[in-house]
Amino acid sequence: MTDTITHSYLENTGKYKGLLSWLTTTDHKRIGLMYMYAMMVFFLVGVILGEIMRLELFRPGQQFFNAQTYNGIFTIHGIIMIFTVVIPGLAAVFGNFSMPLLIGAHDVAFPRLNLLSWYLFIAGAAIALTSQFMGNGPPDTGWTFYAPYSTQTHTNVVAAVFGAFVLGFSSILTGLNFIVTIHRLRAPGMTFFKMPLFPWSIYATAWIQVLATPIVGITLLMIIAERWFRIGFFDPSLGGDPILYQHLFWIYSHPAVYIMILPAMGVITEIIPTFSQKRIYGYRAIALSSLAIAGVGYFVWAHHMFTSGISTTERWIFSLLTFVVAIPSAIKVFNWVSTMYKGSISLKPPFIFALGFIFLFMIGGLTGLVQGSLATDIHVHDTAFVVAHFHYIVFGGVGFAFFAALHYWYPKMFGRMYNFKRANIAFGFMFVGFNLLYFPQFILGLMGMPRRYFDYLPQFTTGQQISAVGGWLLLIGIIIMLVNLFSKKGAKAPDNPWGGKTLEWTIPSPPSQENFDTIPQVTEQPYNYD
Amino acid sequence: MEMHRDDLGARLGMWIFIFTEILLFGGLFLVYAVMRHRYSDEFHQAAHQLNAFIGTVNTVVLLFSSATVAMSITAVQKGEKRKGVLFIFITLVCAGIFLFNKYLEWGHKISIGLYPGSEMMVGLKHGYILFFSLYFFMTGLHMLHLVIGSIILTIIMVKILIGSINPGKYTLLENGGLYWHLVDLIWIFLFPLLYLIT
Numbered sequence: 001m002t003d004t005i006t007h008s009y010l011e012n013t014g015k016y017k018g019l020l021s022w023l024t025t026t027d028h029k030r031i032g033l034m035y036m037y038a039m040m041v042f043f044l045v046g047v048i049l050g051e052i053m054r055l056e057l058f059r060p061g062q063q064f065f066n067a068q069t070y071n072g073i074f075t076i077h078g079i080i081m082i083f084t085v086v087i088p089g090l091a092a093v094f095g096n097f098s099m100p101l102l103i104g105a106h107d108v109a110f111p112r113l114n115l116l117s118w119y120l121f122i123a124g125a126a127i128a129l130t131s132q133f134m135g136n137g138p139p140d141t142g143w144t145f146y147a148p149y150s151t152q153t154h155t156n157v158v159a160a161v162f163g164a165f166v167l168g169f170s171s172i173l174t175g176l177n178f179i180v181t182i183h184r185l186r187a188p189g190m191t192f193f194k195m196p197l198f199p200w201s202i203y204a205t206a207w208i209q210v211l212a213t214p215i216v217g218i219t220l221l222m223i224i225a226e227r228w229f230r231i232g233f234f235d236p237s238l239g240g241d242p243i244l245y246q247h248l249f250w251i252y253s254h255p256a257v258y259i260m261i262l263p264a265m266g267v268i269t270e271i272i273p274t275f276s277q278k279r280i281y282g283y284r285a286i287a288l289s290s291l292a293i294a295g296v297g298y299f300v301w302a303h304h305m306f307t308s309g310i311s312t313t314e315r316w317i318f319s320l321l322t323f324v325v326a327i328p329s330a331i332k333v334f335n336w337v338s339t340m341y342k343g344s345i346s347l348k349p350p351f352i353f354a355l356g357f358i359f360l361f362m363i364g365g366l367t368g369l370v371q372g373s374l375a376t377d378i379h380v381h382d383t384a385f386v387v388a389h390f391h392y393i394v395f396g397g398v399g400f401a402f403f404a405a406l407h408y409w410y411p412k413m414f415g416r417m418y419n420f421k422r423a424n425i426a427f428g429f430m431f432v433g434f435n436l437l438y439f440p441q442f443i444l445g446l447m448g449m450p451r452r453y454f455d456y457l458p459q460f461t462t463g464q465q466i467s468a469v470g471g472w473l474l475l476i477g478i479i480i481m482l483v484n485l486f487s488k489k490g491a492k493a494p495d496n497p498w499g500g501k502t503l504e505w506t507i508p509s510p511p512s513q514e515n516f517d518t519i520p521q522v523t524e525q526p527y528n529y530d
Numbered sequence: 531m532e533m534h535r536d537d538l539g540a541r542l543g544m545w546i547f548i549f550t551e552i553l554l555f556g557g558l559f560l561v562y563a564v565m566r567h568r569y570s571d572e573f574h575q576a577a578h579q580l581n582a583f584i585g586t587v588n589t590v591v592l593l594f595s596s597a598t599v600a601m602s603i604t605a606v607q608k609g610e611k612r613k614g615v616l617f618i619f620i621t622l623v624c625a626g627i628f629l630f631n632k633y634l635e636w637g638h639k640i641s642i643g644l645y646p647g648s649e650m651m652v653g654l655k656h657g658y659i660l661f662f663s664l665y666f667f668m669t670g671l672h673m674l675h676l677v678i679g680s681i682i683l684t685i686i687m688v689k690i691l692i693g694s695i696n697p698g699k700y701t702l703l704e705n706g707g708l709y710w711h712l713v714d715l716i717w718i719f720l721f722p723l724l725y726l727i728t
Contacts, residue, residue, distance in 0.1 A: 109539045176546045184539040214550045218557035222667070229646035231663035232656075233561055239656025244564055248557055 006512040008415065013513070026111035027513060031118050032097030033413065035088065036406075038122060040482075042084045049077040051475060054437075054468045060456055070454040071140035072155070076132060078143030079160055083167045084125045086398050087256055088174070090263035091209070092121070094405050095178055095202045097413060101504035101511065102196045102270075104187025104520050109180040113173055120170035128163025131156045142452060144253070147234035147245035151226040158224050165220045168213045171259070175209030178202055187503070189522035196502045196526040197286050201266025204290040208255045208262075212298065216252030219245065243308055250301035258297040260394060261361075262290055264401030265332055268354050271408050272336045273527045274500040275351035276343025280527045282335040289328035296325040303372055307381045315374055322372035329365055333358060348498065349423035353404030356431050360396025364389055367442065382452075385445025388438045396434060403430075403481065410485060411493030415510040422484040429477030436470025502526050537701045544705040548712050551675070555716055558668050562723060565660045572657020577728045579644070580665070584631050585725035589717065591631075595624035596714040599683070599707040609697045611690060618687040621710065625680045632673055636666075665724055672716055679713045682706045 007013050009029045012021040022030055053073055056063050065073075100108055108114050132138045135156030141149055150157050182203045186195060223245075225231045232238025234245040273280045280286065302310060302318040336358060345351070367389040371377045380386060411417055440463040445451075449460050456464065496505035503520060504511075566573050602617035639662075643650040646663045654662075686706045689695040695703050 109536065110543060113543075172547075172550050176543055176550070179546055180539050180543045183542060184536055210546055210550055211553060214553035215557050218554050221671075222557075222561070225646070225663075225667060229663075229666075230652065231646045231667060232659050233565075233663065238652070238659050239565075239569065240660065241564070241568075244561065248560070 006514070006517065008508070008510045009513045010414070010510050024115075026107070026115050028096045028100050028108045028111065028114060029413075029511065029515075031114050032093050032095075034118055035092040035096060035121065038125070039085050039088065039093065042080050042125060046077055046081040046085060047475065047478065049073050049080070051471050053077065054464075054471045056454065057456070057464045058468050059464075060458055060461060062455070067454040068137075068140060071142075071452075072132075072138035074452055075139050075142055075160075079128055079139075079164065080125075081394075082143050082256075083128065083164050084121070086260045086394050088121060088167075088171060089260060089398055090267060090402055090405060091178075091202060091205050091259065092117075092174055093402075094198070094267065094409065095174070095205070095263060098405075098409055098504060099178065099199050099202050100181065100185070101412075101507070101515055102199050102502050103182065103185065103190060104503045104516060104522065105181065105185035106514055106516065106519070107185075108177050109184055110177050114177055117170045117173040117177070120166055120173070124163045124166030124168075124170060126163075127166055128160050131159035131163065134159065144249060145220070145223055146249075147223065147226070147242045148236070150223055151234060158227055161220045161223050165217055168217045168220070171209050172213045172217075175206035175213070178206040179210065182206075187520050187522050193284065193287065194522055194525055195287075197269040197280065197283070197290075198263070198266040200287045201262045201269070201290045204294040205259050205262045208259050208294050208297070212252045212255040212259075215248060216256075219248040219252070222248075243305070243310070246305050246308060247302065250304045254301040254304065255294075255297050257393070258293055260398045262293060264357070264361075264398045265290070265329075267401050267405040267408070268336060268357055269332070270500075270502065271350050271354040271404055272339050273343075273529065274408075274498050275346050275348060275354075276340050277346075277499060277529050278339055278343035278527075279525075279529050280335070281338035281341075282331070283525065283527070285331055286335050289331045292328040293325060296321060296328070300325055303377075306374060306377045319372055319374050323369065326365060326369060326372075333362060333365075346498075349418075349420055349427065350404050350408035350498070352424060352427050353400055353407055356427060357397060357400040357404060360392050360400060360434065364392030364396055367392065380445055382450055383445035384441040384449040384451055387451045388441035388445060391438045391441075396438070400430075403427075406485070408498070409504075411497045412504055412509050412511070415493050415508075417490040417493045417497065418485050419490065422480060426477050426481035426484060429473050429480060431477075433470045433473025433475070433477055437467050437474055438470070440464075440466045440470075501528055540701045540705065541708075544708050548708060551712055552716075555668075555671070555719075558664070558671070559719070559723075562664055562668070565657075565664065566727075569655075569657025569660060572655050573661050574727055576658045576661035577724065577726075579639075579662075580725050581635060582725045582728070584635055585721055588628050588631050589721050591624045591627050592714045592717050595621045595628075596711050598624070599710045603700065603703055603707050606690060606695060606700050606703055607697055611693075611696075614690050614703075615687055618683055618690065622680055622683055622687070625676055625683075628676065629673065632669065636669075668720055668724070672713070672720060675713050675716070679706075679710050682709060 009027055012018070014021050014024075016024055022034060025031065053070065056065065056070060096108070096114065100106070136154045137156060139155045139157045139160045140153060141157060145157065145161060182199055222231070222233050226234055230238065233240045234242050236242065269280065269286055300318060300321045302314055303322045306315055367385070371380055371386065371389065407418070407423060444460050444463040447460065449456055493509045495507065495509050498505070506520065507516060598617045598620045602614045602621070605613035605617060639645060644662060645651060646666055651659055651662060683706055686695060686703050689702065
């Protein structure tokens with residue numbers, strides 16, 4: 001740095017002005033924000049698609065559109081939400097914005113590669129969206145693209161699959177970048193066991209991104225080759241095996257659930273000690289349980305296939321491993337609650353969102369074991385119960401953790417505060433709405449309501465209508481939250497509004513382009529509150 | 531803003547990228563293992579259709595090209611720019627020979643109607659179909675990597691010529707070399723699995 005005046009990263013000082021200066025940036029903080037804005041658009045599209053499905057399901061029979069359209073809507077809802085929102089989700093936004101700040105680095109290891117990842121993300125999302133408007137209509141396979149249907153349907157599967165492939169490539173490059181960053185750019189003195197726990201969770205996540213995503217990449221290419229050239233890998237009439245597709249797909253797509261949830265857990269682990277003003281309980285257990293989840297989570301994929309006819313041996317091994325992977329998750333919940341014990345708790349919005357996360361995540365996690373258990377899974381497989389479980393983890397878990405992270409780091413991101421009262425009201429709407437929306441689906445599933453069905457028997461009507469009302473409340477909550485955060489500028493934020501102890505709170509809000517004028521020396525554990 | 535430079539970090543990143551490439555092919559090797567187990571006799575017979583001589587030539591050519599890439603790195607480290615460029619050029623010539631041989635192989639098979647989706651192929655026994663599908667898919671994806679590797683090496687060759695890769699700064703060359711070794715390594719596994727199981 002030649003001049004002594006430091007500019008905030010939000011000011012344009014480079015070669016280009018305005019939008020172009022953002023699109024050519026290699027600053028990890030700006031790239032994190034660009035991911036966030038893009039994801040918000042995708043998220044809102046996904047939410048609206050979800051609400052439309054709820055409207056269609058308000059009464060039995062056809063209301064607004066036919067079954068084929070419904071299949072198209074749940075497919076694109078899944079593709080958008082899974083591949084462009086929750087998988088990149090916290091890792092891309094806060095892994096980019098916060099992780100280098102937390103480890104005391106100027107930037108990630110490969111800033112230009114980081115920008116390339118963002119462009120690949122946008123390109124992949126755009127390609128996936130073209131599937132809606134080109135070819136023979138929107139894909140109707142569900143986001144899992146199960147063979148042999150996905151290789152035979154006349155809808156535009158190739159665009160969606162190729163979009164997912166490009167998004168996977170973006171995810172791999174982000175993971176690679178974060179691994180090297182954490183290995184090479186930690187501040188001097190910050191050993192792995194002096195590193196805050198959000199970077200720990202990003203580290204575990206990055207390894208899953210790198211080691212699992214290539215498998216789905218090649219599998220998606222096989223689907224394309226199957227459609228274009230009839231290679232026959234998954235086509236029984238040519239000697240192939242559709243179950244093989246399910247294996248290859250879930251070898252990635254189950255670990256992908258941990259790509260979503262691990263950074264969420266990491267965020268919660270930052271928020272709980274800050275708002276309890278207390279040292280985290282069981283630092284090492286939390287750090288290592290992230291790696292344990294990443295490691296064991298790699299070997300549970302076939303629990304998605306208990307009813308597909310795989311052997312009994314396979315079923316009980318995968319069931320056992322599924323129960324095993326619940327242990328490190330439970331360790332984290334135990335440690336969060338223990339951290340709060342005798343802490344001086346301040347009920348600010350990020351902490352309230354974090355509490356919401358723990359509650360919803362526990363319901364989601366425990367109902368997961370109902371499906372991990374071989375006998376009960378037969379009853380609930382492919383019912384609304386699975387839909388409820390999945391949304392409790394992915395929306396109640398990842399989504400609420402994302403909002404918690406947003407409320408936690410918002411002052412650092414924009415240098416502004418927001419209205420706490422409105423944030424709490426938004427949380428209230430979202431929390432009540434969420435439970436009204438998804439809890440009835442557990443009961444409907446147990447009663448026998450199948451998932452992905454456009455029509456249903458009259459006895460399910462009450463449950464579906466409660467769900468719809470919950471969906472409206474949830475939407476109101478989301479709107480209040482976004483308006484509160486983004487409609488007008490709040491008061492100027494201090495450098496450390498929450499009394500946090502990690503490195504990002506030692507620098508100005510918003511940070512300068514370089515983050516740290518001089519890289520800090522780390523001598524102590526993070527979370528030194530007492 | 532001063533540019534941050536970390537050669538070790540760059541190499542670490544490249545190695546991780548190479549893991550992902552191996553896992554990408556790993557999915558195909560898994561399909562190969564499952565199908566070979568299921569149709570071992572038919573795989574055995576179908577492999578007779580491949581030309582082991584051309585396969586062997588290509589293996590030798592690729593191994594040789596891996597050596598020349600390594601020699602180019604040493605040459606650049608010693609400051610012998612002309613030799614560095616020459617060895618990269620030889621590597622690219624090897625890549626051309628490999629592609630030409632593959633063109634002969636694929637061209638022959640396609641001319642007799644043996645390619646995925648052809649009428650002849652669909653009528654074959656299941657093990658044959660899957661063997662040839664795997665053959666085209668695996669060697670095709672490998673060729674794509676070979677072409678990408680050649681493009682990278684071409685860029686590197688230009689950078690050596692204009693001096694932006696030099697004895698003080700050659701991480702890009704090393705990483706390009708690593709990628710080329712990966713292309714070689716994958717072929718080393720494809721060759722016996724496809725050509726030598728007769």
